[in-house]
Amino acid sequence: MSAIVNDMVIRFANVNGTGSASANSMFSKAIFRMGLPVSPKNIFPSNIQGLPTWYEVRINENGYLGRRAGIDVMVGINPQSFAKDMASVKPGGYFVYDSTKPLYEDMMREDIHFIGIPMMKISMDFFEVPRLQQLFKNIIYVGALAALLDIEMEVIKQIIEEQFEKKPKLVPPNFKALDAGYNYAKEHYDCPLNVRLERRDNVGDHILMEGNEATALGAIYGGATVAGWYPITPSTSVVKAFETHCKKLRIDPKTGKKNYAIVQAEDELAAMGMVIGATWNGARAFTSTSGPGVSLMSEFIGLAYFAEIPVVLVNVQRGGPSTGMPTRTQQPDILSSAYASHGDTKHILLFPSTPTECFEMMADCFDLADRFQTPVILMSDLDLGMNDHMTKPLKWDDNRTYDLGKVYDAEDLEKLEEYGRYLDIDNDGICYRTIPGTHPTKGSFFTRGTSRDEYARYSESGAVYVRVVNRILKKWETAKKYVPKPQMYQEEYKSKKGIIFFGTTTYAALEAMEMFEKEGIKLDAMRITAFPFNETVEDFIEQHEEIFVIEQNRDAQLRSLIINELDIIPAKLIKAVNYDGMPITAQTIMDLIMEKLSVAINN
Amino acid sequence: MTYIKPTFRHPALPKNKISFAKADYEGAISTLCAGCGHDSISGSIVQACYEMSIEPHKLAKISGIGCSSKTPTYFLSNSHGFNSVHGRMPSVTTGANMANRDLIYLGVSGDGDTASIGMGQFVHAIRRNLNMVYIVMNNGCYGLTKGQDSATADFGSVSKPGSVNQFQAIDLVGMALELNATFVARSFSGDKTQLIPLIKAAMSHPGFAFIDVISPCVTFNNNKGSTKSYDFVRDHIEATSVLDFVPQKDEITVSYEEGNSATVPLHDGSLIELRKLSPEWNPTDRYSAFVRLQKAKMKGEILTGLLYIDPESTELHDLMGTTDVPLNTLREAELCPGNATLESINQNFR
Ligand SMILES: Cc1ncc(C[n+]2csc(CCOP(=O)(O)OP(=O)(O)O)c2C)c(N)n1
Ligand code: SF4
Ligand SMILES: [Mg+2]
Numbered sequence: 001m002s003a004i005v006n007d008m009v010i011r012f013a014n015v016n017g018t019g020s021a022s023a024n025s026m027f028s029k030a031i032f033r034m035g036l037p038v039s040p041k042n043i044f045p046s047n048i049q050g051l052p053t054w055y056e057v058r059i060n061e062n063g064y065l066g067r068r069a070g071i072d073v074m075v076g077i078n079p080q081s082f083a084k085d086m087a088s089v090k091p092g093g094y095f096v097y098d099s100t101k102p103l104y105e106d107m108m109r110e111d112i113h114f115i116g117i118p119m120m121k122i123s124m125d126f127f128e129v130p131r132l133q134q135l136f137k138n139i140i141y142v143g144a145l146a147a148l149l150d151i152e153m154e155v156i157k158q159i160i161e162e163q164f165e166k167k168p169k170l171v172p173p174n175f176k177a178l179d180a181g182y183n184y185a186k187e188h189y190d191c192p193l194n195v196r197l198e199r200r201d202n203v204g205d206h207i208l209m210e211g212n213e214a215t216a217l218g219a220i221y222g223g224a225t226v227a228g229w230y231p232i233t234p235s236t237s238v239v240k241a242f243e244t245h246c247k248k249l250r251i252d253p254k255t256g257k258k259n260y261a262i263v264q265a266e267d268e269l270a271a272m273g274m275v276i277g278a279t280w281n282g283a284r285a286f287t288s289t290s291g292p293g294v295s296l297m298s299e300f301i302g303l304a305y306f307a308e309i310p311v312v313l314v315n316v317q318r319g320g321p322s323t324g325m326p327t328r329t330q331q332p333d334i335l336s337s338a339y340a341s342h343g344d345t346k347h348i349l350l351f352p353s354t355p356t357e358c359f360e361m362m363a364d365c366f367d368l369a370d371r372f373q374t375p376v377i378l379m380s381d382l383d384l385g386m387n388d389h390m391t392k393p394l395k396w397d398d399n400r401t402y403d404l405g406k407v408y409d410a411e412d413l414e415k416l417e418e419y420g421r422y423l424d425i426d427n428d429g430i431c432y433r434t435i436p437g438t439h440p441t442k443g444s445f446f447t448r449g450t451s452r453d454e455y456a457r458y459s460e461s462g463a464v465y466v467r468v469v470n471r472i473l474k475k476w477e478t479a480k481k482y483v484p485k486p487q488m489y490q491e492e493y494k495s496k497k498g499i500i501f502f503g504t505t506t507y508a509a510l511e512a513m514e515m516f517e518k519e520g521i522k523l524d525a526m527r528i529t530a531f532p533f534n535e536t537v538e539d540f541i542e543q544h545e546e547i548f549v550i551e552q553n554r555d556a557q558l559r560s561l562i563i564n565e566l567d568i569i570p571a572k573l574i575k576a577v578n579y580d581g582m583p584i585t586a587q588t589i590m591d592l593i594m595e596k597l598s599v600a601i602n603n
Numbered sequence: 604m605t606y607i608k609p610t611f612r613h614p615a616l617p618k619n620k621i622s623f624a625k626a627d628y629e630g631a632i633s634t635l636c637a638g639c640g641h642d643s644i645s646g647s648i649v650q651a652c653y654e655m656s657i658e659p660h661k662l663a664k665i666s667g668i669g670c671s672s673k674t675p676t677y678f679l680s681n682s683h684g685f686n687s688v689h690g691r692m693p694s695v696t697t698g699a700n701m702a703n704r705d706l707i708y709l710g711v712s713g714d715g716d717t718a719s720i721g722m723g724q725f726v727h728a729i730r731r732n733l734n735m736v737y738i739v740m741n742n743g744c745y746g747l748t749k750g751q752d753s754a755t756a757d758f759g760s761v762s763k764p765g766s767v768n769q770f771q772a773i774d775l776v777g778m779a780l781e782l783n784a785t786f787v788a789r790s791f792s793g794d795k796t797q798l799i800p801l802i803k804a805a806m807s808h809p810g811f812a813f814i815d816v817i818s819p820c821v822t823f824n825n826n827k828g829s830t831k832s833y834d835f836v837r838d839h840i841e842a843t844s845v846l847d848f849v850p851q852k853d854e855i856t857v858s859y860e861e862g863n864s865a866t867v868p869l870h871d872g873s874l875i876e877l878r879k880l881s882p883e884w885n886p887t888d889r890y891s892a893f894v895r896l897q898k899a900k901m902k903g904e905i906l907t908g909l910l911y912i913d914p915e916s917t918e919l920h921d922l923m924g925t926t927d928v929p930l931n932t933l934r935e936a937e938l939c940p941g942n943a944t945l946e947s948i949n950q951n952f953r
Binding site: 221266273276396 | 685700706925935
């Protein structure tokens with residue numbers, strides 16, 4: 001059998017809270033540094049210690065970054081899940097396990113290879129303290145894998161040296177554990193295995209980063225100074241990363257004081273209230289949460305919409321409804337975010353699909369929120385936020401300035417006869433606001449969630465109300481010109497059939513496109529990057545007869561949103577959905593669409 | 604409806620130190636019921652700000668929802684105001700304060716707004732020692748939704764339709780003390796001589812300054828048997844002290860007889876001059892405030908006045924180490940680290 005080079009899925013089955021995460025990410029980073037595209041996924045429990053947790057890495061030299069089903073190599077470290085882990089290996093695949101204790105014979109499969117490494121025994125031979133034995137066991141399996149898969153040891157060693165730059169004493173024991181694992185595998189098995197790795201030059205200048213980290217950097221570069229938040233998986237690391245970077249990048253050089261304020265709120269209602277108070281008062285502010293938090297914030301989001309206050313909200317989506325699958329990925333909050341709050345409301349949404357886009361779009365969110373004086377929601381998800389992704393390096397245009405939108409300063413007010421907060425002077429639906437503290441006698445107004453006239457005076461007149469809400473709708477039309485355009489994947493349309501997707505479905509969708517191409521099936525593709533939908537989106541839908549909308553939720557919520565907003569005949573949009581909480585795969589997309597295509601053909 | 608008052612001012616009207624007339628601190632004409640306690644509190648706020656010579660644009664007034672929360676429309680029309688959502692004034696004020704530490708934040712709430720739906724936000728604002736004045740216009744009922752009992756209605760208090768309250772009252776003042784609030788006071792809408800200096804002192808206090816003001820609802824809770832009616836309050840009111848607020852650099856004009864007098868210096872150089880009405884109480888001793896409050900409770904008195912002040916109070920920004928200039932004045936130069944920094948960040952992720 002010829003060797004399978006640079007194309008595999010490897011899964012680590014660990015116990016959470018045992019320090020495996022850092023060994024696993026070291027593994028991915030080493031492969032990335034060998035010039036190979038990697039795509040790691042954490043599949044973790046909602047628990048702190050003792051339960052099964054998995055880390056799955058797809059390695060593919062052609063750069064397919066979506067998840068792929070079928071496990072070539074399973075590193076089974078967790079006896080609790082042995083049976084299940086063993087069963088999930090592809091025929092012909094490998095099960096690498098800790099052979100300190102023998103496996104039960106009756107669990108063994110005939111059609112896969114078993115590679116026993118006495119990890120714990122080796123660790124106990126080298127280290128005395130039980131906690132260290134546990135930690136170094138992880139490094140031992142990384143060493144064994146280096147031999148089995150042909151990972152360059154120098155690369156791993158360099159990563160270890162970098163990791164312990166500030167604690168150099170820890171480098172030698174890590175090397176010792178790494179070498180021990182490596183040597184054991186070399187001595188006892190025919191290395192490398194049939195699935196193996198070889199250095200390539202296929203990652204360019206890309207970086208390997210989590211979406212939440214990139215989002216946090218977007219908030220810093222976008223000028224956010226205030227964050228109010230309440231912890232919730234999978235969004236917590238956004239504010240955590242914001243704080244970590246602020247401590248380095250946002251300290252006043254003269255005084256050592258903070259050019260930012262982060263308040264851990266008592267709940268998500270308060271977190272949103274803080275954002276609203278801060279932006280009303282002229283600072284850039286954001287909060288980050290997940291579905292349950294958005295539900296709690298709804299009343300406030302409606303206030304911001306109606307009183308026209310900028311808000312930036314990051315929704316790192318997870319499996320719903322209710323507490324749902326808190327540690328699994330989905331795109332289940334499209335409708336609840338688009339129309340959050342009672343009454344006629346709709347909100348600008350941006351859909352990043354890579355960490356690079358998390359960074360760029362997060363910074364854009366602040367400009368859009370200030371420009372349109374309305375909530376803007378960054379629609380990330382658990383897969384994007386909490387997993388490392390190979391992504392283009394982050395870039396900032398140093399000539400870029402913040403678009404603070406329409407704000408009168410003291411000079412403007414001085415020249416003004418009479419100020420009306422909600423006067424549509426430029427006929428684009430956007431009015432001029434003033435920031436408290438600007439002028440002693442001019443420009444003050446009363447912000448309220450009740451109906452009011454152009455001068456911010458309370459009003460119960462139906463005519464005034466209709467005028468105001470229609471003017472707010474005019475802003476929506478204006479916004480279509482400002483939000484990012486959808487991405488097209490063809491120069492010109494080549495088919496009457498098309499696919500629409502967004503966010504983290506992108507990797508799998510692009511891979512599926514190549515699969516369709518091989519089957520001779522032509523499909524045009526469009527990636528939605530924002531709501532409101534602009535003319536390009538309308539045109540794509542108009543120019544195609546049958547469109548598959550690929551989503552990671554049960555009810556095809558983006559499809560509903562498109563139908564509702566663009567008055568599309570529902571039959572034209574066919575749903576292709578996956579909602580089991582695992583990132584969607586190209587094969588799933590292929591299967592979903594093929595099934596429907598054949599129905600269409602047979603009919 | 605909002606009625607706009609004529610803006611013409613007679614040139615001979617008296618002015619304060621920054622040349623503003625009292626009328627410059629007023630707001631739109633109130634649409635509350637005639638005789639509502641809330642209107643008297645608005646009047647005291649106007650008077651306090653006028654006498655303190657506060658620049659109107661250096662104060663932001665923020666409220667929740669209720670008759671009480673409507674009042675910011677009726678005072679300080681030259682200040683920005685924010686009528687937010689029910690029970691959430693504290694979080695909006697927190698955010699506003701984070702954005703600009705240089706303004707005075709005047710939060711107005713009701714007993715429903717604070718002691719029920721907004722209890723969570725109220726206690727957390729106290730915990731953080733947010734620099735604000737927090738006034739509860741406490742009428743023991745939900746005025747705006749037509750008179751239901753609120754959580755501050757006293758056990759045994761009789762409502763207008765005649766039902767007797769079976770539940771224990773939440774005493775906001777006792778709670779604020781328990782939570783280590785750094786400024787705690789209670790007053791009565793009908794007692795301006797007490798309320799005005801309390802508001803002034805609260806505005807000078809760096810940190811969370813809480814004033815629970817009993818403010819009768821003439822329409823729904825001013826009946827016989829109600830413990831929040833004008834008559835009941837007047838009959839049962841007691842005070843910790845008679846106090847006067849002396850702004851910074853002003854001369855002390857009042858003099859209280861020795862032995863019972865106390866002076867509390869505030870951060871900004873102003874002073875609170877007190878004539879104590881009970882010997883065991885001391886304004887900077889939280890324990891003595893507890894004791895005095897319990898005593899009043901047992902005797903069926905409504906204890907008013909300054910209850911406690913921490914002259915060493917450190918407000919939230921100083922606890923967090925925020926920069927001295929308002930965050931909302933920072934721009935690209937201070938906020939955006941630039942592309943070169945980003946390049947080196949990228950390098951850590953390769
Ligand atoms: C979320 C929400 N629930 C209920 C209401 C209805 N509501 C308006 S005011 C109010 C009670 C106000 O009572 P209080 O705060 O004591 O103010 P008062 O009118 O007595 O001054 C209620 C329940 C609301 N506005 N919002
Ligand atoms: S209902 Fe009561 S609280 Fe409301 S305005 Fe009338 S008197 Fe005041
Ligand atoms: Mg009330």
